Amino acid sequence: MSPARHEAGLPPAKAAFESFRSVHGRPPTGVWSAPGRVNLIGEHTDYNDGFVLPFALPHRLAAAASPRDDQVLTVSTLGSDSRLQEAAPVRIPDLRPGSVQGWGAYPAGVAWVLRDHGFDRGADLVLAGDVPTGAGLSSSHALECAVALALLGLAGLELDDPRTPDRMEIARWVQRVENDFVGAPTGLLDQTASLRCSESHVLFLDVRSGEAEQVPFDSAALGLRILVIDTRTKHSHSESGYGERRRGTERAAELLGLKALRDIPFDGLGPALDRLPAELRPLVRHVVTENQRVLDTVALLRADRLAEIGPLLDASHTSMRDDYRISTPELDLAVEVARETGALGARMTGGGFGGSAIALLPESAVAAAGQAVTAAYERSGWRAPRTFVAVPSGGAGRDL
Template sequence: MTVRQVQHSGDIRDDVTADFTAAFGGSPQGVWSAPGRVNLIGDHTDYNDGFVLPFAINRRTVVALSPRADSVARVATSFTDEVAEIDLRELTPDAVSGWSAYVLGVAWALGQHGADLEAVPGFDAFVDSTVPVGAGLSSSAALESALAVALNDIWRLGLDARTLARVGQLAENEVVGAPTGILDQSASLLSREDAVLFLDCRSLEAEVIPTGFAEAGLEVLVIDTRVEHAHADGGYRSRREACERGAAALGVPALRDLTVDDLQRAQRLLDDETFRRVRHVVTEDQRVLDTVAALRTEGPLAIGGLLDASHASMRDDFEISVPELDLAVEVAQANGAIGARMTGGGFGGSAIALAPSDAISRIRVAIDGAFAEHGFGQPEMFTVVPSAGALRDR
């Protein structure tokens, strides 16, 4: 999703309401929002039926929406002057493109989950966001989830949050064309304040695990490298295909069904590249389980080494890091972080550092200096706190 980022000086809910009125006239019937997410650990495990540990962040995508008297859907945003418009009765995956595919794709996907697009009313919607685009913080899932909860309410569909996560994933897979798993939408819809979401991507069973960050004097610093990535590109797809090849060769439905003890056999059966892709997923699943166990028994100060190992695995085995991400992680580790890793799909985006509150300023200054020294563009850095999932705001 390539759009310009808009700065907000006040309450984005007030902004989006005013913008709706300017674009469409009248007041919206409601305002809904959904958060971006940080994945604490567990990347590229979701589409392998594995385990993930994300949390929603206090940056959100907001939609103001009202039903119409006809079957037309119109969508506008502060990101662009374009207003997308289509009759819901003509909505197919091939009928939309660009940024509006994320929005109108949700309407189509709801049709696949029981909404009668021949009968439901059309709608006007205005979208705005404080989730950085292209930063690996799931701006697309936040957009899909905000629209999903809004249309679920307006159309009185009665779908639960887990089903709406499936709706968002279907929209992204079939309409946008990105072969993503269920992690991002689940995090945006199911998260709770002050907790991570322990999600089994096979069963969609989810458990809220308190982080203990504040009590331990820790904060999560996001380092947005501003190196943009795109999930619909070949790098992401080729990693997924390698995982599918590995599972087939090893005779299991998904890599989730392997353990670390199976890696010796995998190395004998697979070519080197496919083996390393498999090894990342299998060891990352175990790191998620180990992180959950550590949070439950020892607290967050015990998880730093797992975060560091996760980054090394994504860098060396899955090969989805970039020099900017590696530098951000290394500098954070050298300046007081207890653990740091890239987060998200890779090929750009953001890293996170879990660090004592009194080390955050030092880490930020050191990263700024290191990026300048290496000739990289200036990163954007901000702290995030685990926040609530998608909801109706007004």
């Protein structure tokens, strides 16, 4: 769960600034923000030491902040109704996993992790954002990254300062927030994308080594667009299902004597599957083939053949639907209808069990695809989806 969104009116950074001044009677020391993300391809490979290919959204979560001298953290968030919600103040020295519940656990978890690295000064925070929540677009990681940069900034450490931990190290801190404080078994994809993506590029990340390449992704120049289809559904078993699949891949790696499934070469998949129990084989098949699909997609993008990645997106969705079993009827329908209305390829994106799908479409087909998916949902008796065109945008940083 993440805080409510500020959907209308001021941009997130300005909204956070003005709300801070309203709440505290003074302007903040600064405002930092971080984007949500879309993963073009490479799903559930990050916690298997594999490859991912995300890009940042223009939608952001902003944190306006000023320091306190009493080691207390206060957090307010501006909701879509323009009303402020406040989390209970917490003393940073007293923070422990499980000590904060609800959306307030995310900023508190950041303070808890930074405390272990010598940053334990208190702060007043006011948050505002327009990253769609519950859409599988990483709103919670955007919050955590923005808060991490804000607390570091209050300590005099900005991202361009050589004394500041690098972006990959901050991403690992944010992973600790999710894994150890909030209790979500996430990998490194989301926070790394939020911190390291750049405008007009996708981020080719080797999760094991931390090596990254900014790969050009100018779909507009080719008359193509990425349409995001937020199904506005989240199934109740998502958290347990995510954990079950992660444990399954870890068990498979252990049975094979490997550090991670990343170590299975694509041409060695068959022999590896033969050594595993039947229930683990689909999980392993997805991870190994998905890693290869990322590599194949990057090769096409490097060769300026973006329009040819559609079949890889399609294959990714089939793998997640049939092997990893994390798709839903809503996601499958969105993908199917998008393809029928001109998509070169389409797939679900994110952790699954709800959330969003993406479709690579000619610009001329975007409106028709969105309308067709909405009509199909209406015929099925489902809530209307939310659609928007995703433009690769810049990563986290200081705004004001």
